[in-house]
Amino acid sequence: MEEPPLREEEEGEEEEEEEEGDEAGPEGALGKSPFQLTAEDVYDISYVMGRELMALGSDPRVTQLQFKIVRVLEMLETLVNEGNLTVEELRMERDNLRKEVEGLRTEGSAAGREVNLGPDKMVVDLTDPNRPRFTLQELRDVLQERNKLKSQLLLVQEELQCYKSGLITPREGPGGRREKDTLVARTSKASSNKEEKTIIRKLMVTSFPWYTQGDSTAELRDSSRPERRGKLHNPGFTHSASRETLAPLMPVLNAILAEPSIRGS
Amino acid sequence: MRSSLTPLGPPVSRDRVITSFPKWYTPDACLQLKERFHGQVSTTCQRKNTGTVGLRHSKVVVVGDLYVGKTSLIHRFCKNVFDRDYKATIGVDFEIERFEIAGIPYSLQIWDTAGQEKFKCIASAYYRGAQVIITAFDLTDMQTLEHTRQWLEDALRENEPGSCFVFLVGTKKDLLSGAACAQAEVEAVRLANEMQAEYWSVSAKTGENVKAFFSRVAALAFEQSVLQDSERRSSARLQVGDGDLIRGSPPETQESTTSSGLGCC
Numbered sequence: 001m002e003e004p005p006l007r008e009e010e011e012g013e014e015e016e017e018e019e020e021g022d023e024a025g026p027e028g029a030l031g032k033s034p035f036q037l038t039a040e041d042v043y044d045i046s047y048v049m050g051r052e053l054m055a056l057g058s059d060p061r062v063t064q065l066q067f068k069i070v071r072v073l074e075m076l077e078t079l080v081n082e083g084n085l086t087v088e089e090l091r092m093e094r095d096n097l098r099k100e101v102e103g104l105r106t107e108g109s110a111a112g113r114e115v116n117l118g119p120d121k122m123v124v125d126l127t128d129p130n131r132p133r134f135t136l137q138e139l140r141d142v143l144q145e146r147n148k149l150k151s152q153l154l155l156v157q158e159e160l161q162c163y164k165s166g167l168i169t170p171r172e173g174p175g176g177r178r179e180k181d182t183l184v185a186r187t188s189k190a191s192s193n194k195e196e197k198t199i200i201r202k203l204m205v206t207s208f209p210w211y212t213q214g215d216s217t218a219e220l221r222d223s224s225r226p227e228r229r230g231k232l233h234n235p236g237f238t239h240s241a242s243r244e245t246l247a248p249l250m251p252v253l254n255a256i257l258a259e260p261s262i263r264g265s
Numbered sequence: 266m267r268s269s270l271t272p273l274g275p276p277v278s279r280d281r282v283i284t285s286f287p288k289w290y291t292p293d294a295c296l297q298l299k300e301r302f303h304g305q306v307s308t309t310c311q312r313k314n315t316g317t318v319g320l321r322h323s324k325v326v327v328v329g330d331l332y333v334g335k336t337s338l339i340h341r342f343c344k345n346v347f348d349r350d351y352k353a354t355i356g357v358d359f360e361i362e363r364f365e366i367a368g369i370p371y372s373l374q375i376w377d378t379a380g381q382e383k384f385k386c387i388a389s390a391y392y393r394g395a396q397v398i399i400t401a402f403d404l405t406d407m408q409t410l411e412h413t414r415q416w417l418e419d420a421l422r423e424n425e426p427g428s429c430f431v432f433l434v435g436t437k438k439d440l441l442s443g444a445a446c447a448q449a450e451v452e453a454v455r456l457a458n459e460m461q462a463e464y465w466s467v468s469a470k471t472g473e474n475v476k477a478f479f480s481r482v483a484a485l486a487f488e489q490s491v492l493q494d495s496e497r498r499s500s501a502r503l504q505v506g507d508g509d510l511i512r513g514s515p516p517e518t519q520e521s522t523t524s525s526g527l528g529c530c
């Protein structure tokens with residue numbers, strides 16, 4: 001390799017100098033900075049010097065000097081080539097580093113906000129269907145709602161079982177229930193959630209036609225308020241048959257409804 | 266034979282009827298060694314002096330690392346199913362299991378908490394008021410045993426000191442050879458003693474020891490409830506108008522004054 005290939009992104013400064021060198025002809029090589037010498041310059045120099053030596057004639061001292069000069073020029077050539085190889089390596093390394101920095105910059109700007117958020121923050125991809133969407137409080141509420149519904153379901157199942165095993169009969173149901181249940185439903189109306197009541201009532205009506213007269217879950221919900229804990233089964237099921245039959249489960253369910261303890265933060 | 270004062274409820278399934286006191290798993294780590302109900306309890310139950318006892322339930326909280334098999338254990342017991350696929354518990358869930366112990370209806374309210382760290386703040390809101398704390402670990406992963414210390418500490422922090430029975434349960438017994446299990450149990454029993462817990466090895470997959478374990482939990486909790494109730498009632502005897510919890514039960518019994526809660530262990 002006589003001349004290191006010039007890189008396109010070479011700084012203009014360097015190119016200018018080389019052009020100057022070219023314009024100055026072989027003599028110009030001698031005016032160059034030693035750090036910018038190429039093998040080509042060394043050949044130019046040897047050409048200039050050879051020409052001048054020749055002009056000195058055939059004196060044997062000149063011939064002796066000529067050998068030494070050739071040797072020095074060869075040494076120079078080697079050094080220049082080597083130096084240029086090193087420079088080339090350094091350039092390549094620099095270019096690689098440049099590319100790396102470039103890459104990091106584009107990545108960084110994409111994730112720029114994230115990087116600046118700090119250690120406890122994260123970025124949510126809004127296009128990800130599995131991204132987190134709910135707050136902790138919402139999850140808490142959902143769980144409490146689920147617990148409530150589950151306990152009501154258990155109650156219904158229990159009642160169904162009573163019914164199946166003949167502990168409550170449909171005939172027995174409405175008569176004893178009617179007046180007191182409507183009363184309970186009325187008193188609890190203020191505190192109860194309307195929508196939820198409808199669902200539960202539907203559920204109850206499907207399973208037990210006599211529930212149309214009242215809403216047995218109203219008491220359950222109502223009595224889940226902490227100040228009434230411990231008295232639950234007392235104002236609870238008012239119909240004697242169901243009060244007897246469902247009594248074991250009532251306090252358990254009421255306790256479920258009161259979870260998690262309100263005192264907890 | 267039931268007195269008319271005892272709430273009936275739908276019949277409890279046969280294998281939830283506990284007549285004799287369920288035995289420990291290993292005498293090396295058990296909460297009590299006796300093989301019968303406390304004398305006071307038998308008397309109370311025989312007399313059907315259970316105006317309140319019949320309505321009682323205990324809160325059980327199950328804690329431990331994710332994937333150790335808490336949900337599987339509870340589902341094996343309450344629903345007699347086993348699912349090989351892992352479905353992490355979201356926050357918290359509960360089951361209610363009804364027993365008849367010494368002739369008295371009794372329910373366990375079993376809270377299944379999530380082991381995943383991100384749900385800890387939600388699940389821990391349900392620790393309060395636990396009568397029983399079950400700390401579960403995976404017999405095939407001794408790291409989970411080490412973590413039970415922390416789980417217990419967190420659960421105890423939410424409860425009155427000395428108010429909870431603690432159980433340490435090694436799960437997935439079916440995955441270990443007898444020798445490997447025995448080896449793991451040495452470590453576990455040591456830790457159980459440190460925690461003042463009763464130790465059990467179980468398998469939700471095969472069902473081994475699952476029923477025996479929960480029967481033991483129910484019996485211990487039941488007995489304690491009856492004893493505490495006698496104590497409470499005897500001390501509350503002088504307070505007039507404590508109308509709650511009394512449903513046609515006879516006036517306080519004479520012997521309840523002598524109980525003073527001794528001799529539980």
Ligand SMILES: Nc1nc2c(ncn2[C@@H]2O[C@H](COP(=O)(O)OP(=O)(O)OP(=O)(O)O)[C@@H](O)[C@H]2O)c(=O)[nH]1
Pocket residue numbers: 329330331332333334335336337338348349350351352353354355378379380381436437438439440467468469470471
């Ligand atoms: N072989 C075997 N596998 C079990 C047993 N118990 C649970 N597993 C399996 O272990 C995995 C985790 O069980 P889970 O009951 O969901 O664990 P968990 O403790 O409730 O987990 P979190 O709800 O995340 O806290 C599931 O794949 C179960 O099938 C067992 O006794 N034997």
Ligand SMILES: [Mg+2]
Pocket residue numbers: 335336337352353354377378379380
């Ligand atoms: Mg679970």
